[in-house]
Amino acid sequence: MLKQRMWLAVALVVTGIGAQATTPDTQITAAQTHTKAAQLASQRVLPKWSQKGAIAPATTIDGTPPTLTQFRAGKQLTVGNGLNQLLIQVSATDDLVGLNSVQARLVGPSGETTYLWNSSTLPAPTQWSGALVWQPDVGVESGVWRVDWLLVVDYNGNMTTYDETQLAKLGNTRITVTGPDGDRQGPQLLAGRIMSPSLSLTRTVPGSDGDAQFVRVDLDAQDLGVAGLREASVQLCIVGDRDCYYNMYLRGEASGERGSGAATLVIANQLPWRQLAGTYEIREVSLLDQAGNQTFLTSRAYGGNTDFTTLFPTTTLKVKP
Ligand SMILES: [Ca+2]
Ligand SMILES: [Ca+2]
Numbered sequence: 001m002l003k004q005r006m007w008l009a010v011a012l013v014v015t016g017i018g019a020q021a022t023t024p025d026t027q028i029t030a031a032q033t034h035t036k037a038a039q040l041a042s043q044r045v046l047p048k049w050s051q052k053g054a055i056a057p058a059t060t061i062d063g064t065p066p067t068l069t070q071f072r073a074g075k076q077l078t079v080g081n082g083l084n085q086l087l088i089q090v091s092a093t094d095d096l097v098g099l100n101s102v103q104a105r106l107v108g109p110s111g112e113t114t115y116l117w118n119s120s121t122l123p124a125p126t127q128w129s130g131a132l133v134w135q136p137d138v139g140v141e142s143g144v145w146r147v148d149w150l151l152v153v154d155y156n157g158n159m160t161t162y163d164e165t166q167l168a169k170l171g172n173t174r175i176t177v178t179g180p181d182g183d184r185q186g187p188q189l190l191a192g193r194i195m196s197p198s199l200s201l202t203r204t205v206p207g208s209d210g211d212a213q214f215v216r217v218d219l220d221a222q223d224l225g226v227a228g229l230r231e232a233s234v235q236l237c238i239v240g241d242r243d244c245y246y247n248m249y250l251r252g253e254a255s256g257e258r259g260s261g262a263a264t265l266v267i268a269n270q271l272p273w274r275q276l277a278g279t280y281e282i283r284e285v286s287l288l289d290q291a292g293n294q295t296f297l298t299s300r301a302y303g304g305n306t307d308f309t310t311l312f313p314t315t316t317l318k319v320k321p
Contacts, residue, residue, distance in 0.1 A: 062096035065158035069093055070129070072171030073147050079140050079179040080226030080290075086175060088116065088132040088147060097155040098124025104132050104150045106175070109143030124155050134175075138228060138290055142179035183225030186295035187287035190220040190262060192234075192312045194282075199271055200320040212271045215250055215317070219285065222262040227291035229254040232265045236280035237302070239316065244283055244302065246276045248319075277321045282308045 070091035077086040090102050101119040108114075116132040148164040167173050195216040205211040217234050233251040237244035252267030283302045287295045298304025299315075308315045 060096070062094075062154065062156050063158060064095045064154075065160040066092050066094035066099055066152040066154045067160060068150065068152055068162055068167075068170070070170060071150065071162075071167050071173075073173055073175055075172055075174070075176060077134075077136075077175055077177045078226060079136065079142075079177060080138055080183070080228055084136055084138070084140070086134045088134065089129075089171075090118075090132060090150075091127075091129040092152045093128070094124070094126050094152075094154045096126070098122075098126050099128040100124060100153045100155045100157075102128070102130070102132065102150070102152050104147050106134065106145050107148050108141045108145050110141060112141060122155065136177070138179075140177055140179050142177050145175045145177055147173045147175075178226070183223075183227040183289065183291040184293060185224035185289075186293040187221050187223040187229055187232075187289050188295065189285055189287060189297055189311060190222060192217060192219045192285065192308075194312060194314055194317050196317060197314060198318045198320070201271065201273060201275065201277060202321065212273055214268045215248065215271055216266065216268040217250055219265045219267065219287075220262060221265060221287050223289045225289065225291070225293070227289040227293070229263055229265065230288045230290045232267060232285065232287045234267060234282060235284045236317065237283045238276065238278045239281050242302065246278070247283070248275060248280055271319065275319055277319050279316050279318050281316045282312065 068090070070089065073088040074086045077084065088104060090104075092099055092102060099120050101117055103115060103117040106114045106116065114134070114136070116134055118130050118132055120128060146164060147167055150162045150167055151159055152162075153159040164173055195218055196214060199213045199215060201212075203213055205213060219232050219234075221229055221232065223229050231251065231253045233249065235244070236248040236250075238246045241247075250267045250269045252265055252269075254263060254265050281299070281301070283299050284304070285297045285306075285308075296304075297306040297308075299306055299308055
């Protein structure tokens with residue numbers, strides 16, 4: 001019974017195809033396709049290089065790898081001041097099909113490796129000059145990095161590799177990186193502003209589902225050295241509480257500020273509902289850079305030597321019940 005059904009199904013399919021093939025539309029389409037194929041065969045499109053000057057017959061397949069003709073890496077890279085970028089200038093030639101890509105490997109002082117590459121599109125150049133661009137992030141290791149391997153590849157996949165000794169015959173392979181781990185200086189506070197001079201424990205953020213108000217302090221700061229700002233904190237104490245038993249601690253991170261340029265850090269923390277009501281004054285500001293250097297500024301009223309009134313328009317904030 002099952003076998004009979006299967007045969008029936010096969011028969012229907014065959015009939016279906018047969019019926020389509022006999023319609024005039026299908027026949028015309030088939031004829032046109034054939035003609036188009038014949039046209040394409042007669043108008044054979046030759047590769048660009050062949051149209052230009054018939055350098056080689058179409059049957060020649062390039063089996064020869066490219067050659068590196070020039071190589072030179074930049075010698076110095078100081079990391080942290082804005083964009084960190086070093087260029088490695090490369091030129092290469094290929095006999096026929098053209099250059100596809102150039103790749104290089106960099107090895108750091110402790111053996112860490114990173115790869116750079118550049119590529120061309122078709123029609124590929126037989127004479128190629130360009131740069132491999134190294135843009136390490138701020139955490140890159142300081143010391144001497146070496147280009148210890150380079151690869152040139154043509155569009156047929158033929159390739160030549162070069163080691164450091166071979167590269168050094170053409171140009172510099174050693175890059176001295178001065179990174180943020182060479183930075184021994186903490187950031188500097190330029191100015192600050194208490195943006196929430198008066199807060200209430202019973203008031204909430206307008207429109208929120210009962211969210212407590214925010215304590216906000218803005219700090220204008222800049223890092224000394226090359227690492228860049230990372231985070232800051234502010235501690236406030238109830239006025240007159242020299243032991244700072246009832247304090248308020250705020251902490252915030254720099255949002256992508258890098259380098260030694262000045263930036264404003266916005267430190268906004270929600271007021272804890274258990275915070276004691278009263279008038280608070282700044283006891284300490286601390287600033288941290290990306291290399292881990294920290295600067296502590298402590299108010300004279302708490303045994304330090306910073307007069308915050310010279311840096312802040314007002315140095316107190318009120319928390320009401
Ligand atoms: Ca080639
Ligand atoms: Ca620093």
